[in-house]
Amino acid sequence: MTTLFAPGLFTQPFMLNAFLSGTLVAAVSGLVGFFVVIRGSAFVAHALPRIGFAGAAGAVLVNINPMFGLVAFALAGAVTMGGLGKKGQHDVVIALTLVAGLGTGALFLKLSNTYAAGAYALLFGQLVGVSRAQLYTTIAIAAVCFVVVALLYRPLLFASVTRESAHARGVRVGAVDLLFLVVIGVATAITVPVVGALLSFSLMIGPPATAAHLTHRPGRAMALAAIISVITVWIALVLGYDTAWPIGFFVAALSAAFYGGAHLVSAVRRGGEAVSSL
């Protein structure tokens, strides 16, 4: 037991910060991810935290709270994608916005002295990634995300599944798209300090895709996605504390494991259905 729950796991102040912010960002990721999966926006969810990473690197360079850089760049990335993506191919615009972000990130990293170690933490996440000040920012931003997702729920779902009908009914689909991009950007940005820029999208895809295998109801799928996501992060934090391996690795591996499990469950269930309906 002491090997799994090593001493200090729940008492170290930085672990407390990590658990608190980890729980919040995981829940937000699950909720937002539900829409990411429905809309097939995996690429956006993958790209925005990396663009945010560039901002964090820039913030480190000029010595301010990296969270500000993260959020600012992720926001700018989201708005750019929304603006440029209206005309022209979507995935191309995402890829190029990503390239712009990463290019700047590479520059900032090179210019600041934290080339390797600091960058590694930002890219792959770390336990001590969340300071007290960042925790407060995280809480505030997560709260905003919850509210916006709750407010957007119906029009976003409407616009995601029957876009033309939603438009005809007066949903401003363009505004909804943009707002959702912004939510993805902000939600992934606050995930970066814990899970890392390269892997924070795992939380937005894995748990919701897992939930989709287990239930067809949108409300339940959302709640389930949030729960799976939180559990994933908790386990990852515990294991990360025990092993000192990167949090991002555990998050990605657990997401994949849960997904595989759910895939099996639903396959077995469907097999059962097919048999019983014979």
Next chain:
Amino acid sequence: MSGTWHFILAPGFFANHEVVNALWVSTAIAIVSGLVGVFVIVRGQSFAGHALTDLGATGASGAVMLGANVWYGFLSFGLLAGAGMEGLGSRIRNRDVATGLVLSFAMGLGALFLYIDTQQANATVSMLVLFGSVFVFNPALTPLVIAVGMAALVLLAILYRPLLLSSVSPTLAEARGVPVRWVSMLFMFVMAAAVEDGALVLGALLSTALLIGPAATAVRLTARPGRALVWSAAVAVIATWAGIVCSYDSYYWPPYGRGWPVSFFIAVFVLLFYLAARFVPERSRAVERPSLQQEVKVP
């Protein structure tokens, strides 16, 4: 006169052996990426193309862990991942999420490998894998890298027509007897070869710049596949050269002696080209536009 010249090109540019080698290799890589990229755009596979390098990075960090050259890791994992995504994608059907899931898992592994690398060796290794630098490129590998690029081009030339047909209309291609599954699988390999080559110059994170940027520029300028290929390769080469020159020069820029990364400059030039192409008035290409999108019409 020589003042301006030196301003553009810092002294010793061509005298520097590494730089000249870098220039050669990256020219070849740029051409390959530019040409392959056009098909990536037509097929709408930007995400997959981007994912391949990320996956290659996992291989590269694994290679470092085993003491091998990153290049072998890049290539082997890129090819493997291409096969994996193609196989998984058509089974799960939801390709976007499938790509994301495979990517997420493999990158998690990559994170672990890099962690072990940084514990074992010096920490800059991981940054080299991710952000690359053509100046530290091992010249002994040049022939191999170029050979892989050429192999990709040959395969692309062979696949050209069935690939276009199955990109525009898979059903028609199938009806005509094109083995669509094989074609897309082989194209995955072509794409993997291109991006993993690109990763050597730009690093895993940014090789997407050369794959997507020039091609996206090209298809905005012309709708004819042939011309798009030429444009794309040209833009890729120019952006790469300009990037290398600027990066070399930047050793004389503040902060002195550290130099700005090549990948940054290449990304910047590629983006400038793309943005410029977006401002080309619609009308001048409106007439041509349909032919790339509707190359082959279903009867």
Next chain:
Amino acid sequence: MDVIGQPVLQLHQISVRYGDRRILEDIDVDVFPGEFIGLIGPNGAGKTTLLRVILGMLAPSTGQVTLAGKPTRHGSQQIGYVPQKIHLEPDTPLRGRDLVGLGIDGHRWGMPLPNRSRRQKIDEALCAVNATRFADAPVGRLSGGEQQRLLIAQALLSDPKVMLLDEPLSNLDIRSAYEVVHLVSEVAKSRGIAVMMVAHDMNPLLPVMDKVVYIANGKAVTGRVEDVIRSEVLSTLYGYEVEVLRVRNRIIVVGGEGGEYGLLEPSDRSRCAGEEVAAP
């Protein structure tokens, strides 16, 4: 059909131009309650454009659309819209009833609160389109015809006076096409909803269609099928010789030089001569 009273929807002198391209010119249509109207025309004729004008999503260059005497506005609940198709992955966590429910309040902010009357309304709409059987199945796994029924139920839920359907039959086989047409016609008649259905092939609509609006060349002819779908009328509309054949209760419009079936515009061979063909 004997129509009583005032038209519910009036299109008055509608013209749409994009730059100097005229898409629609001086379109006049009166739609009466309960009427079933087929909107027919070749590709690019402007059928979707006309629907967009009616929905208030596109402002016409000239003319006005009035609904029950008042100008229409974008987002009006009085007009139901059924899109052509939905693209959903088979694993999307969304049931038929969730999709339909969006028709009630999908445009409002916030989460839907489950309540009795909401549920009843949804059940009733599902029943009206015969979709109760698959109401709880994931939408992404349903067939095209089944999805189409759900979309119709969705449009019914805002209690519209007019329902617009843009090529709802294009992905359906002939049997399902007839089924959907009958369903729409029955539901609409029983509720006094006027229907405008866009279709390429007018044959599935023949049994129920009260009026046809035939659009071509930017202009439209409106009237009963017998009056509009005639060689003289369509020839005038197209500006070249078109022939209408009636074979065993089916109508076939033949046009241009020797088209075998359907409507072919006369091809302009001279334009192709010497034109470079893009290398494949």
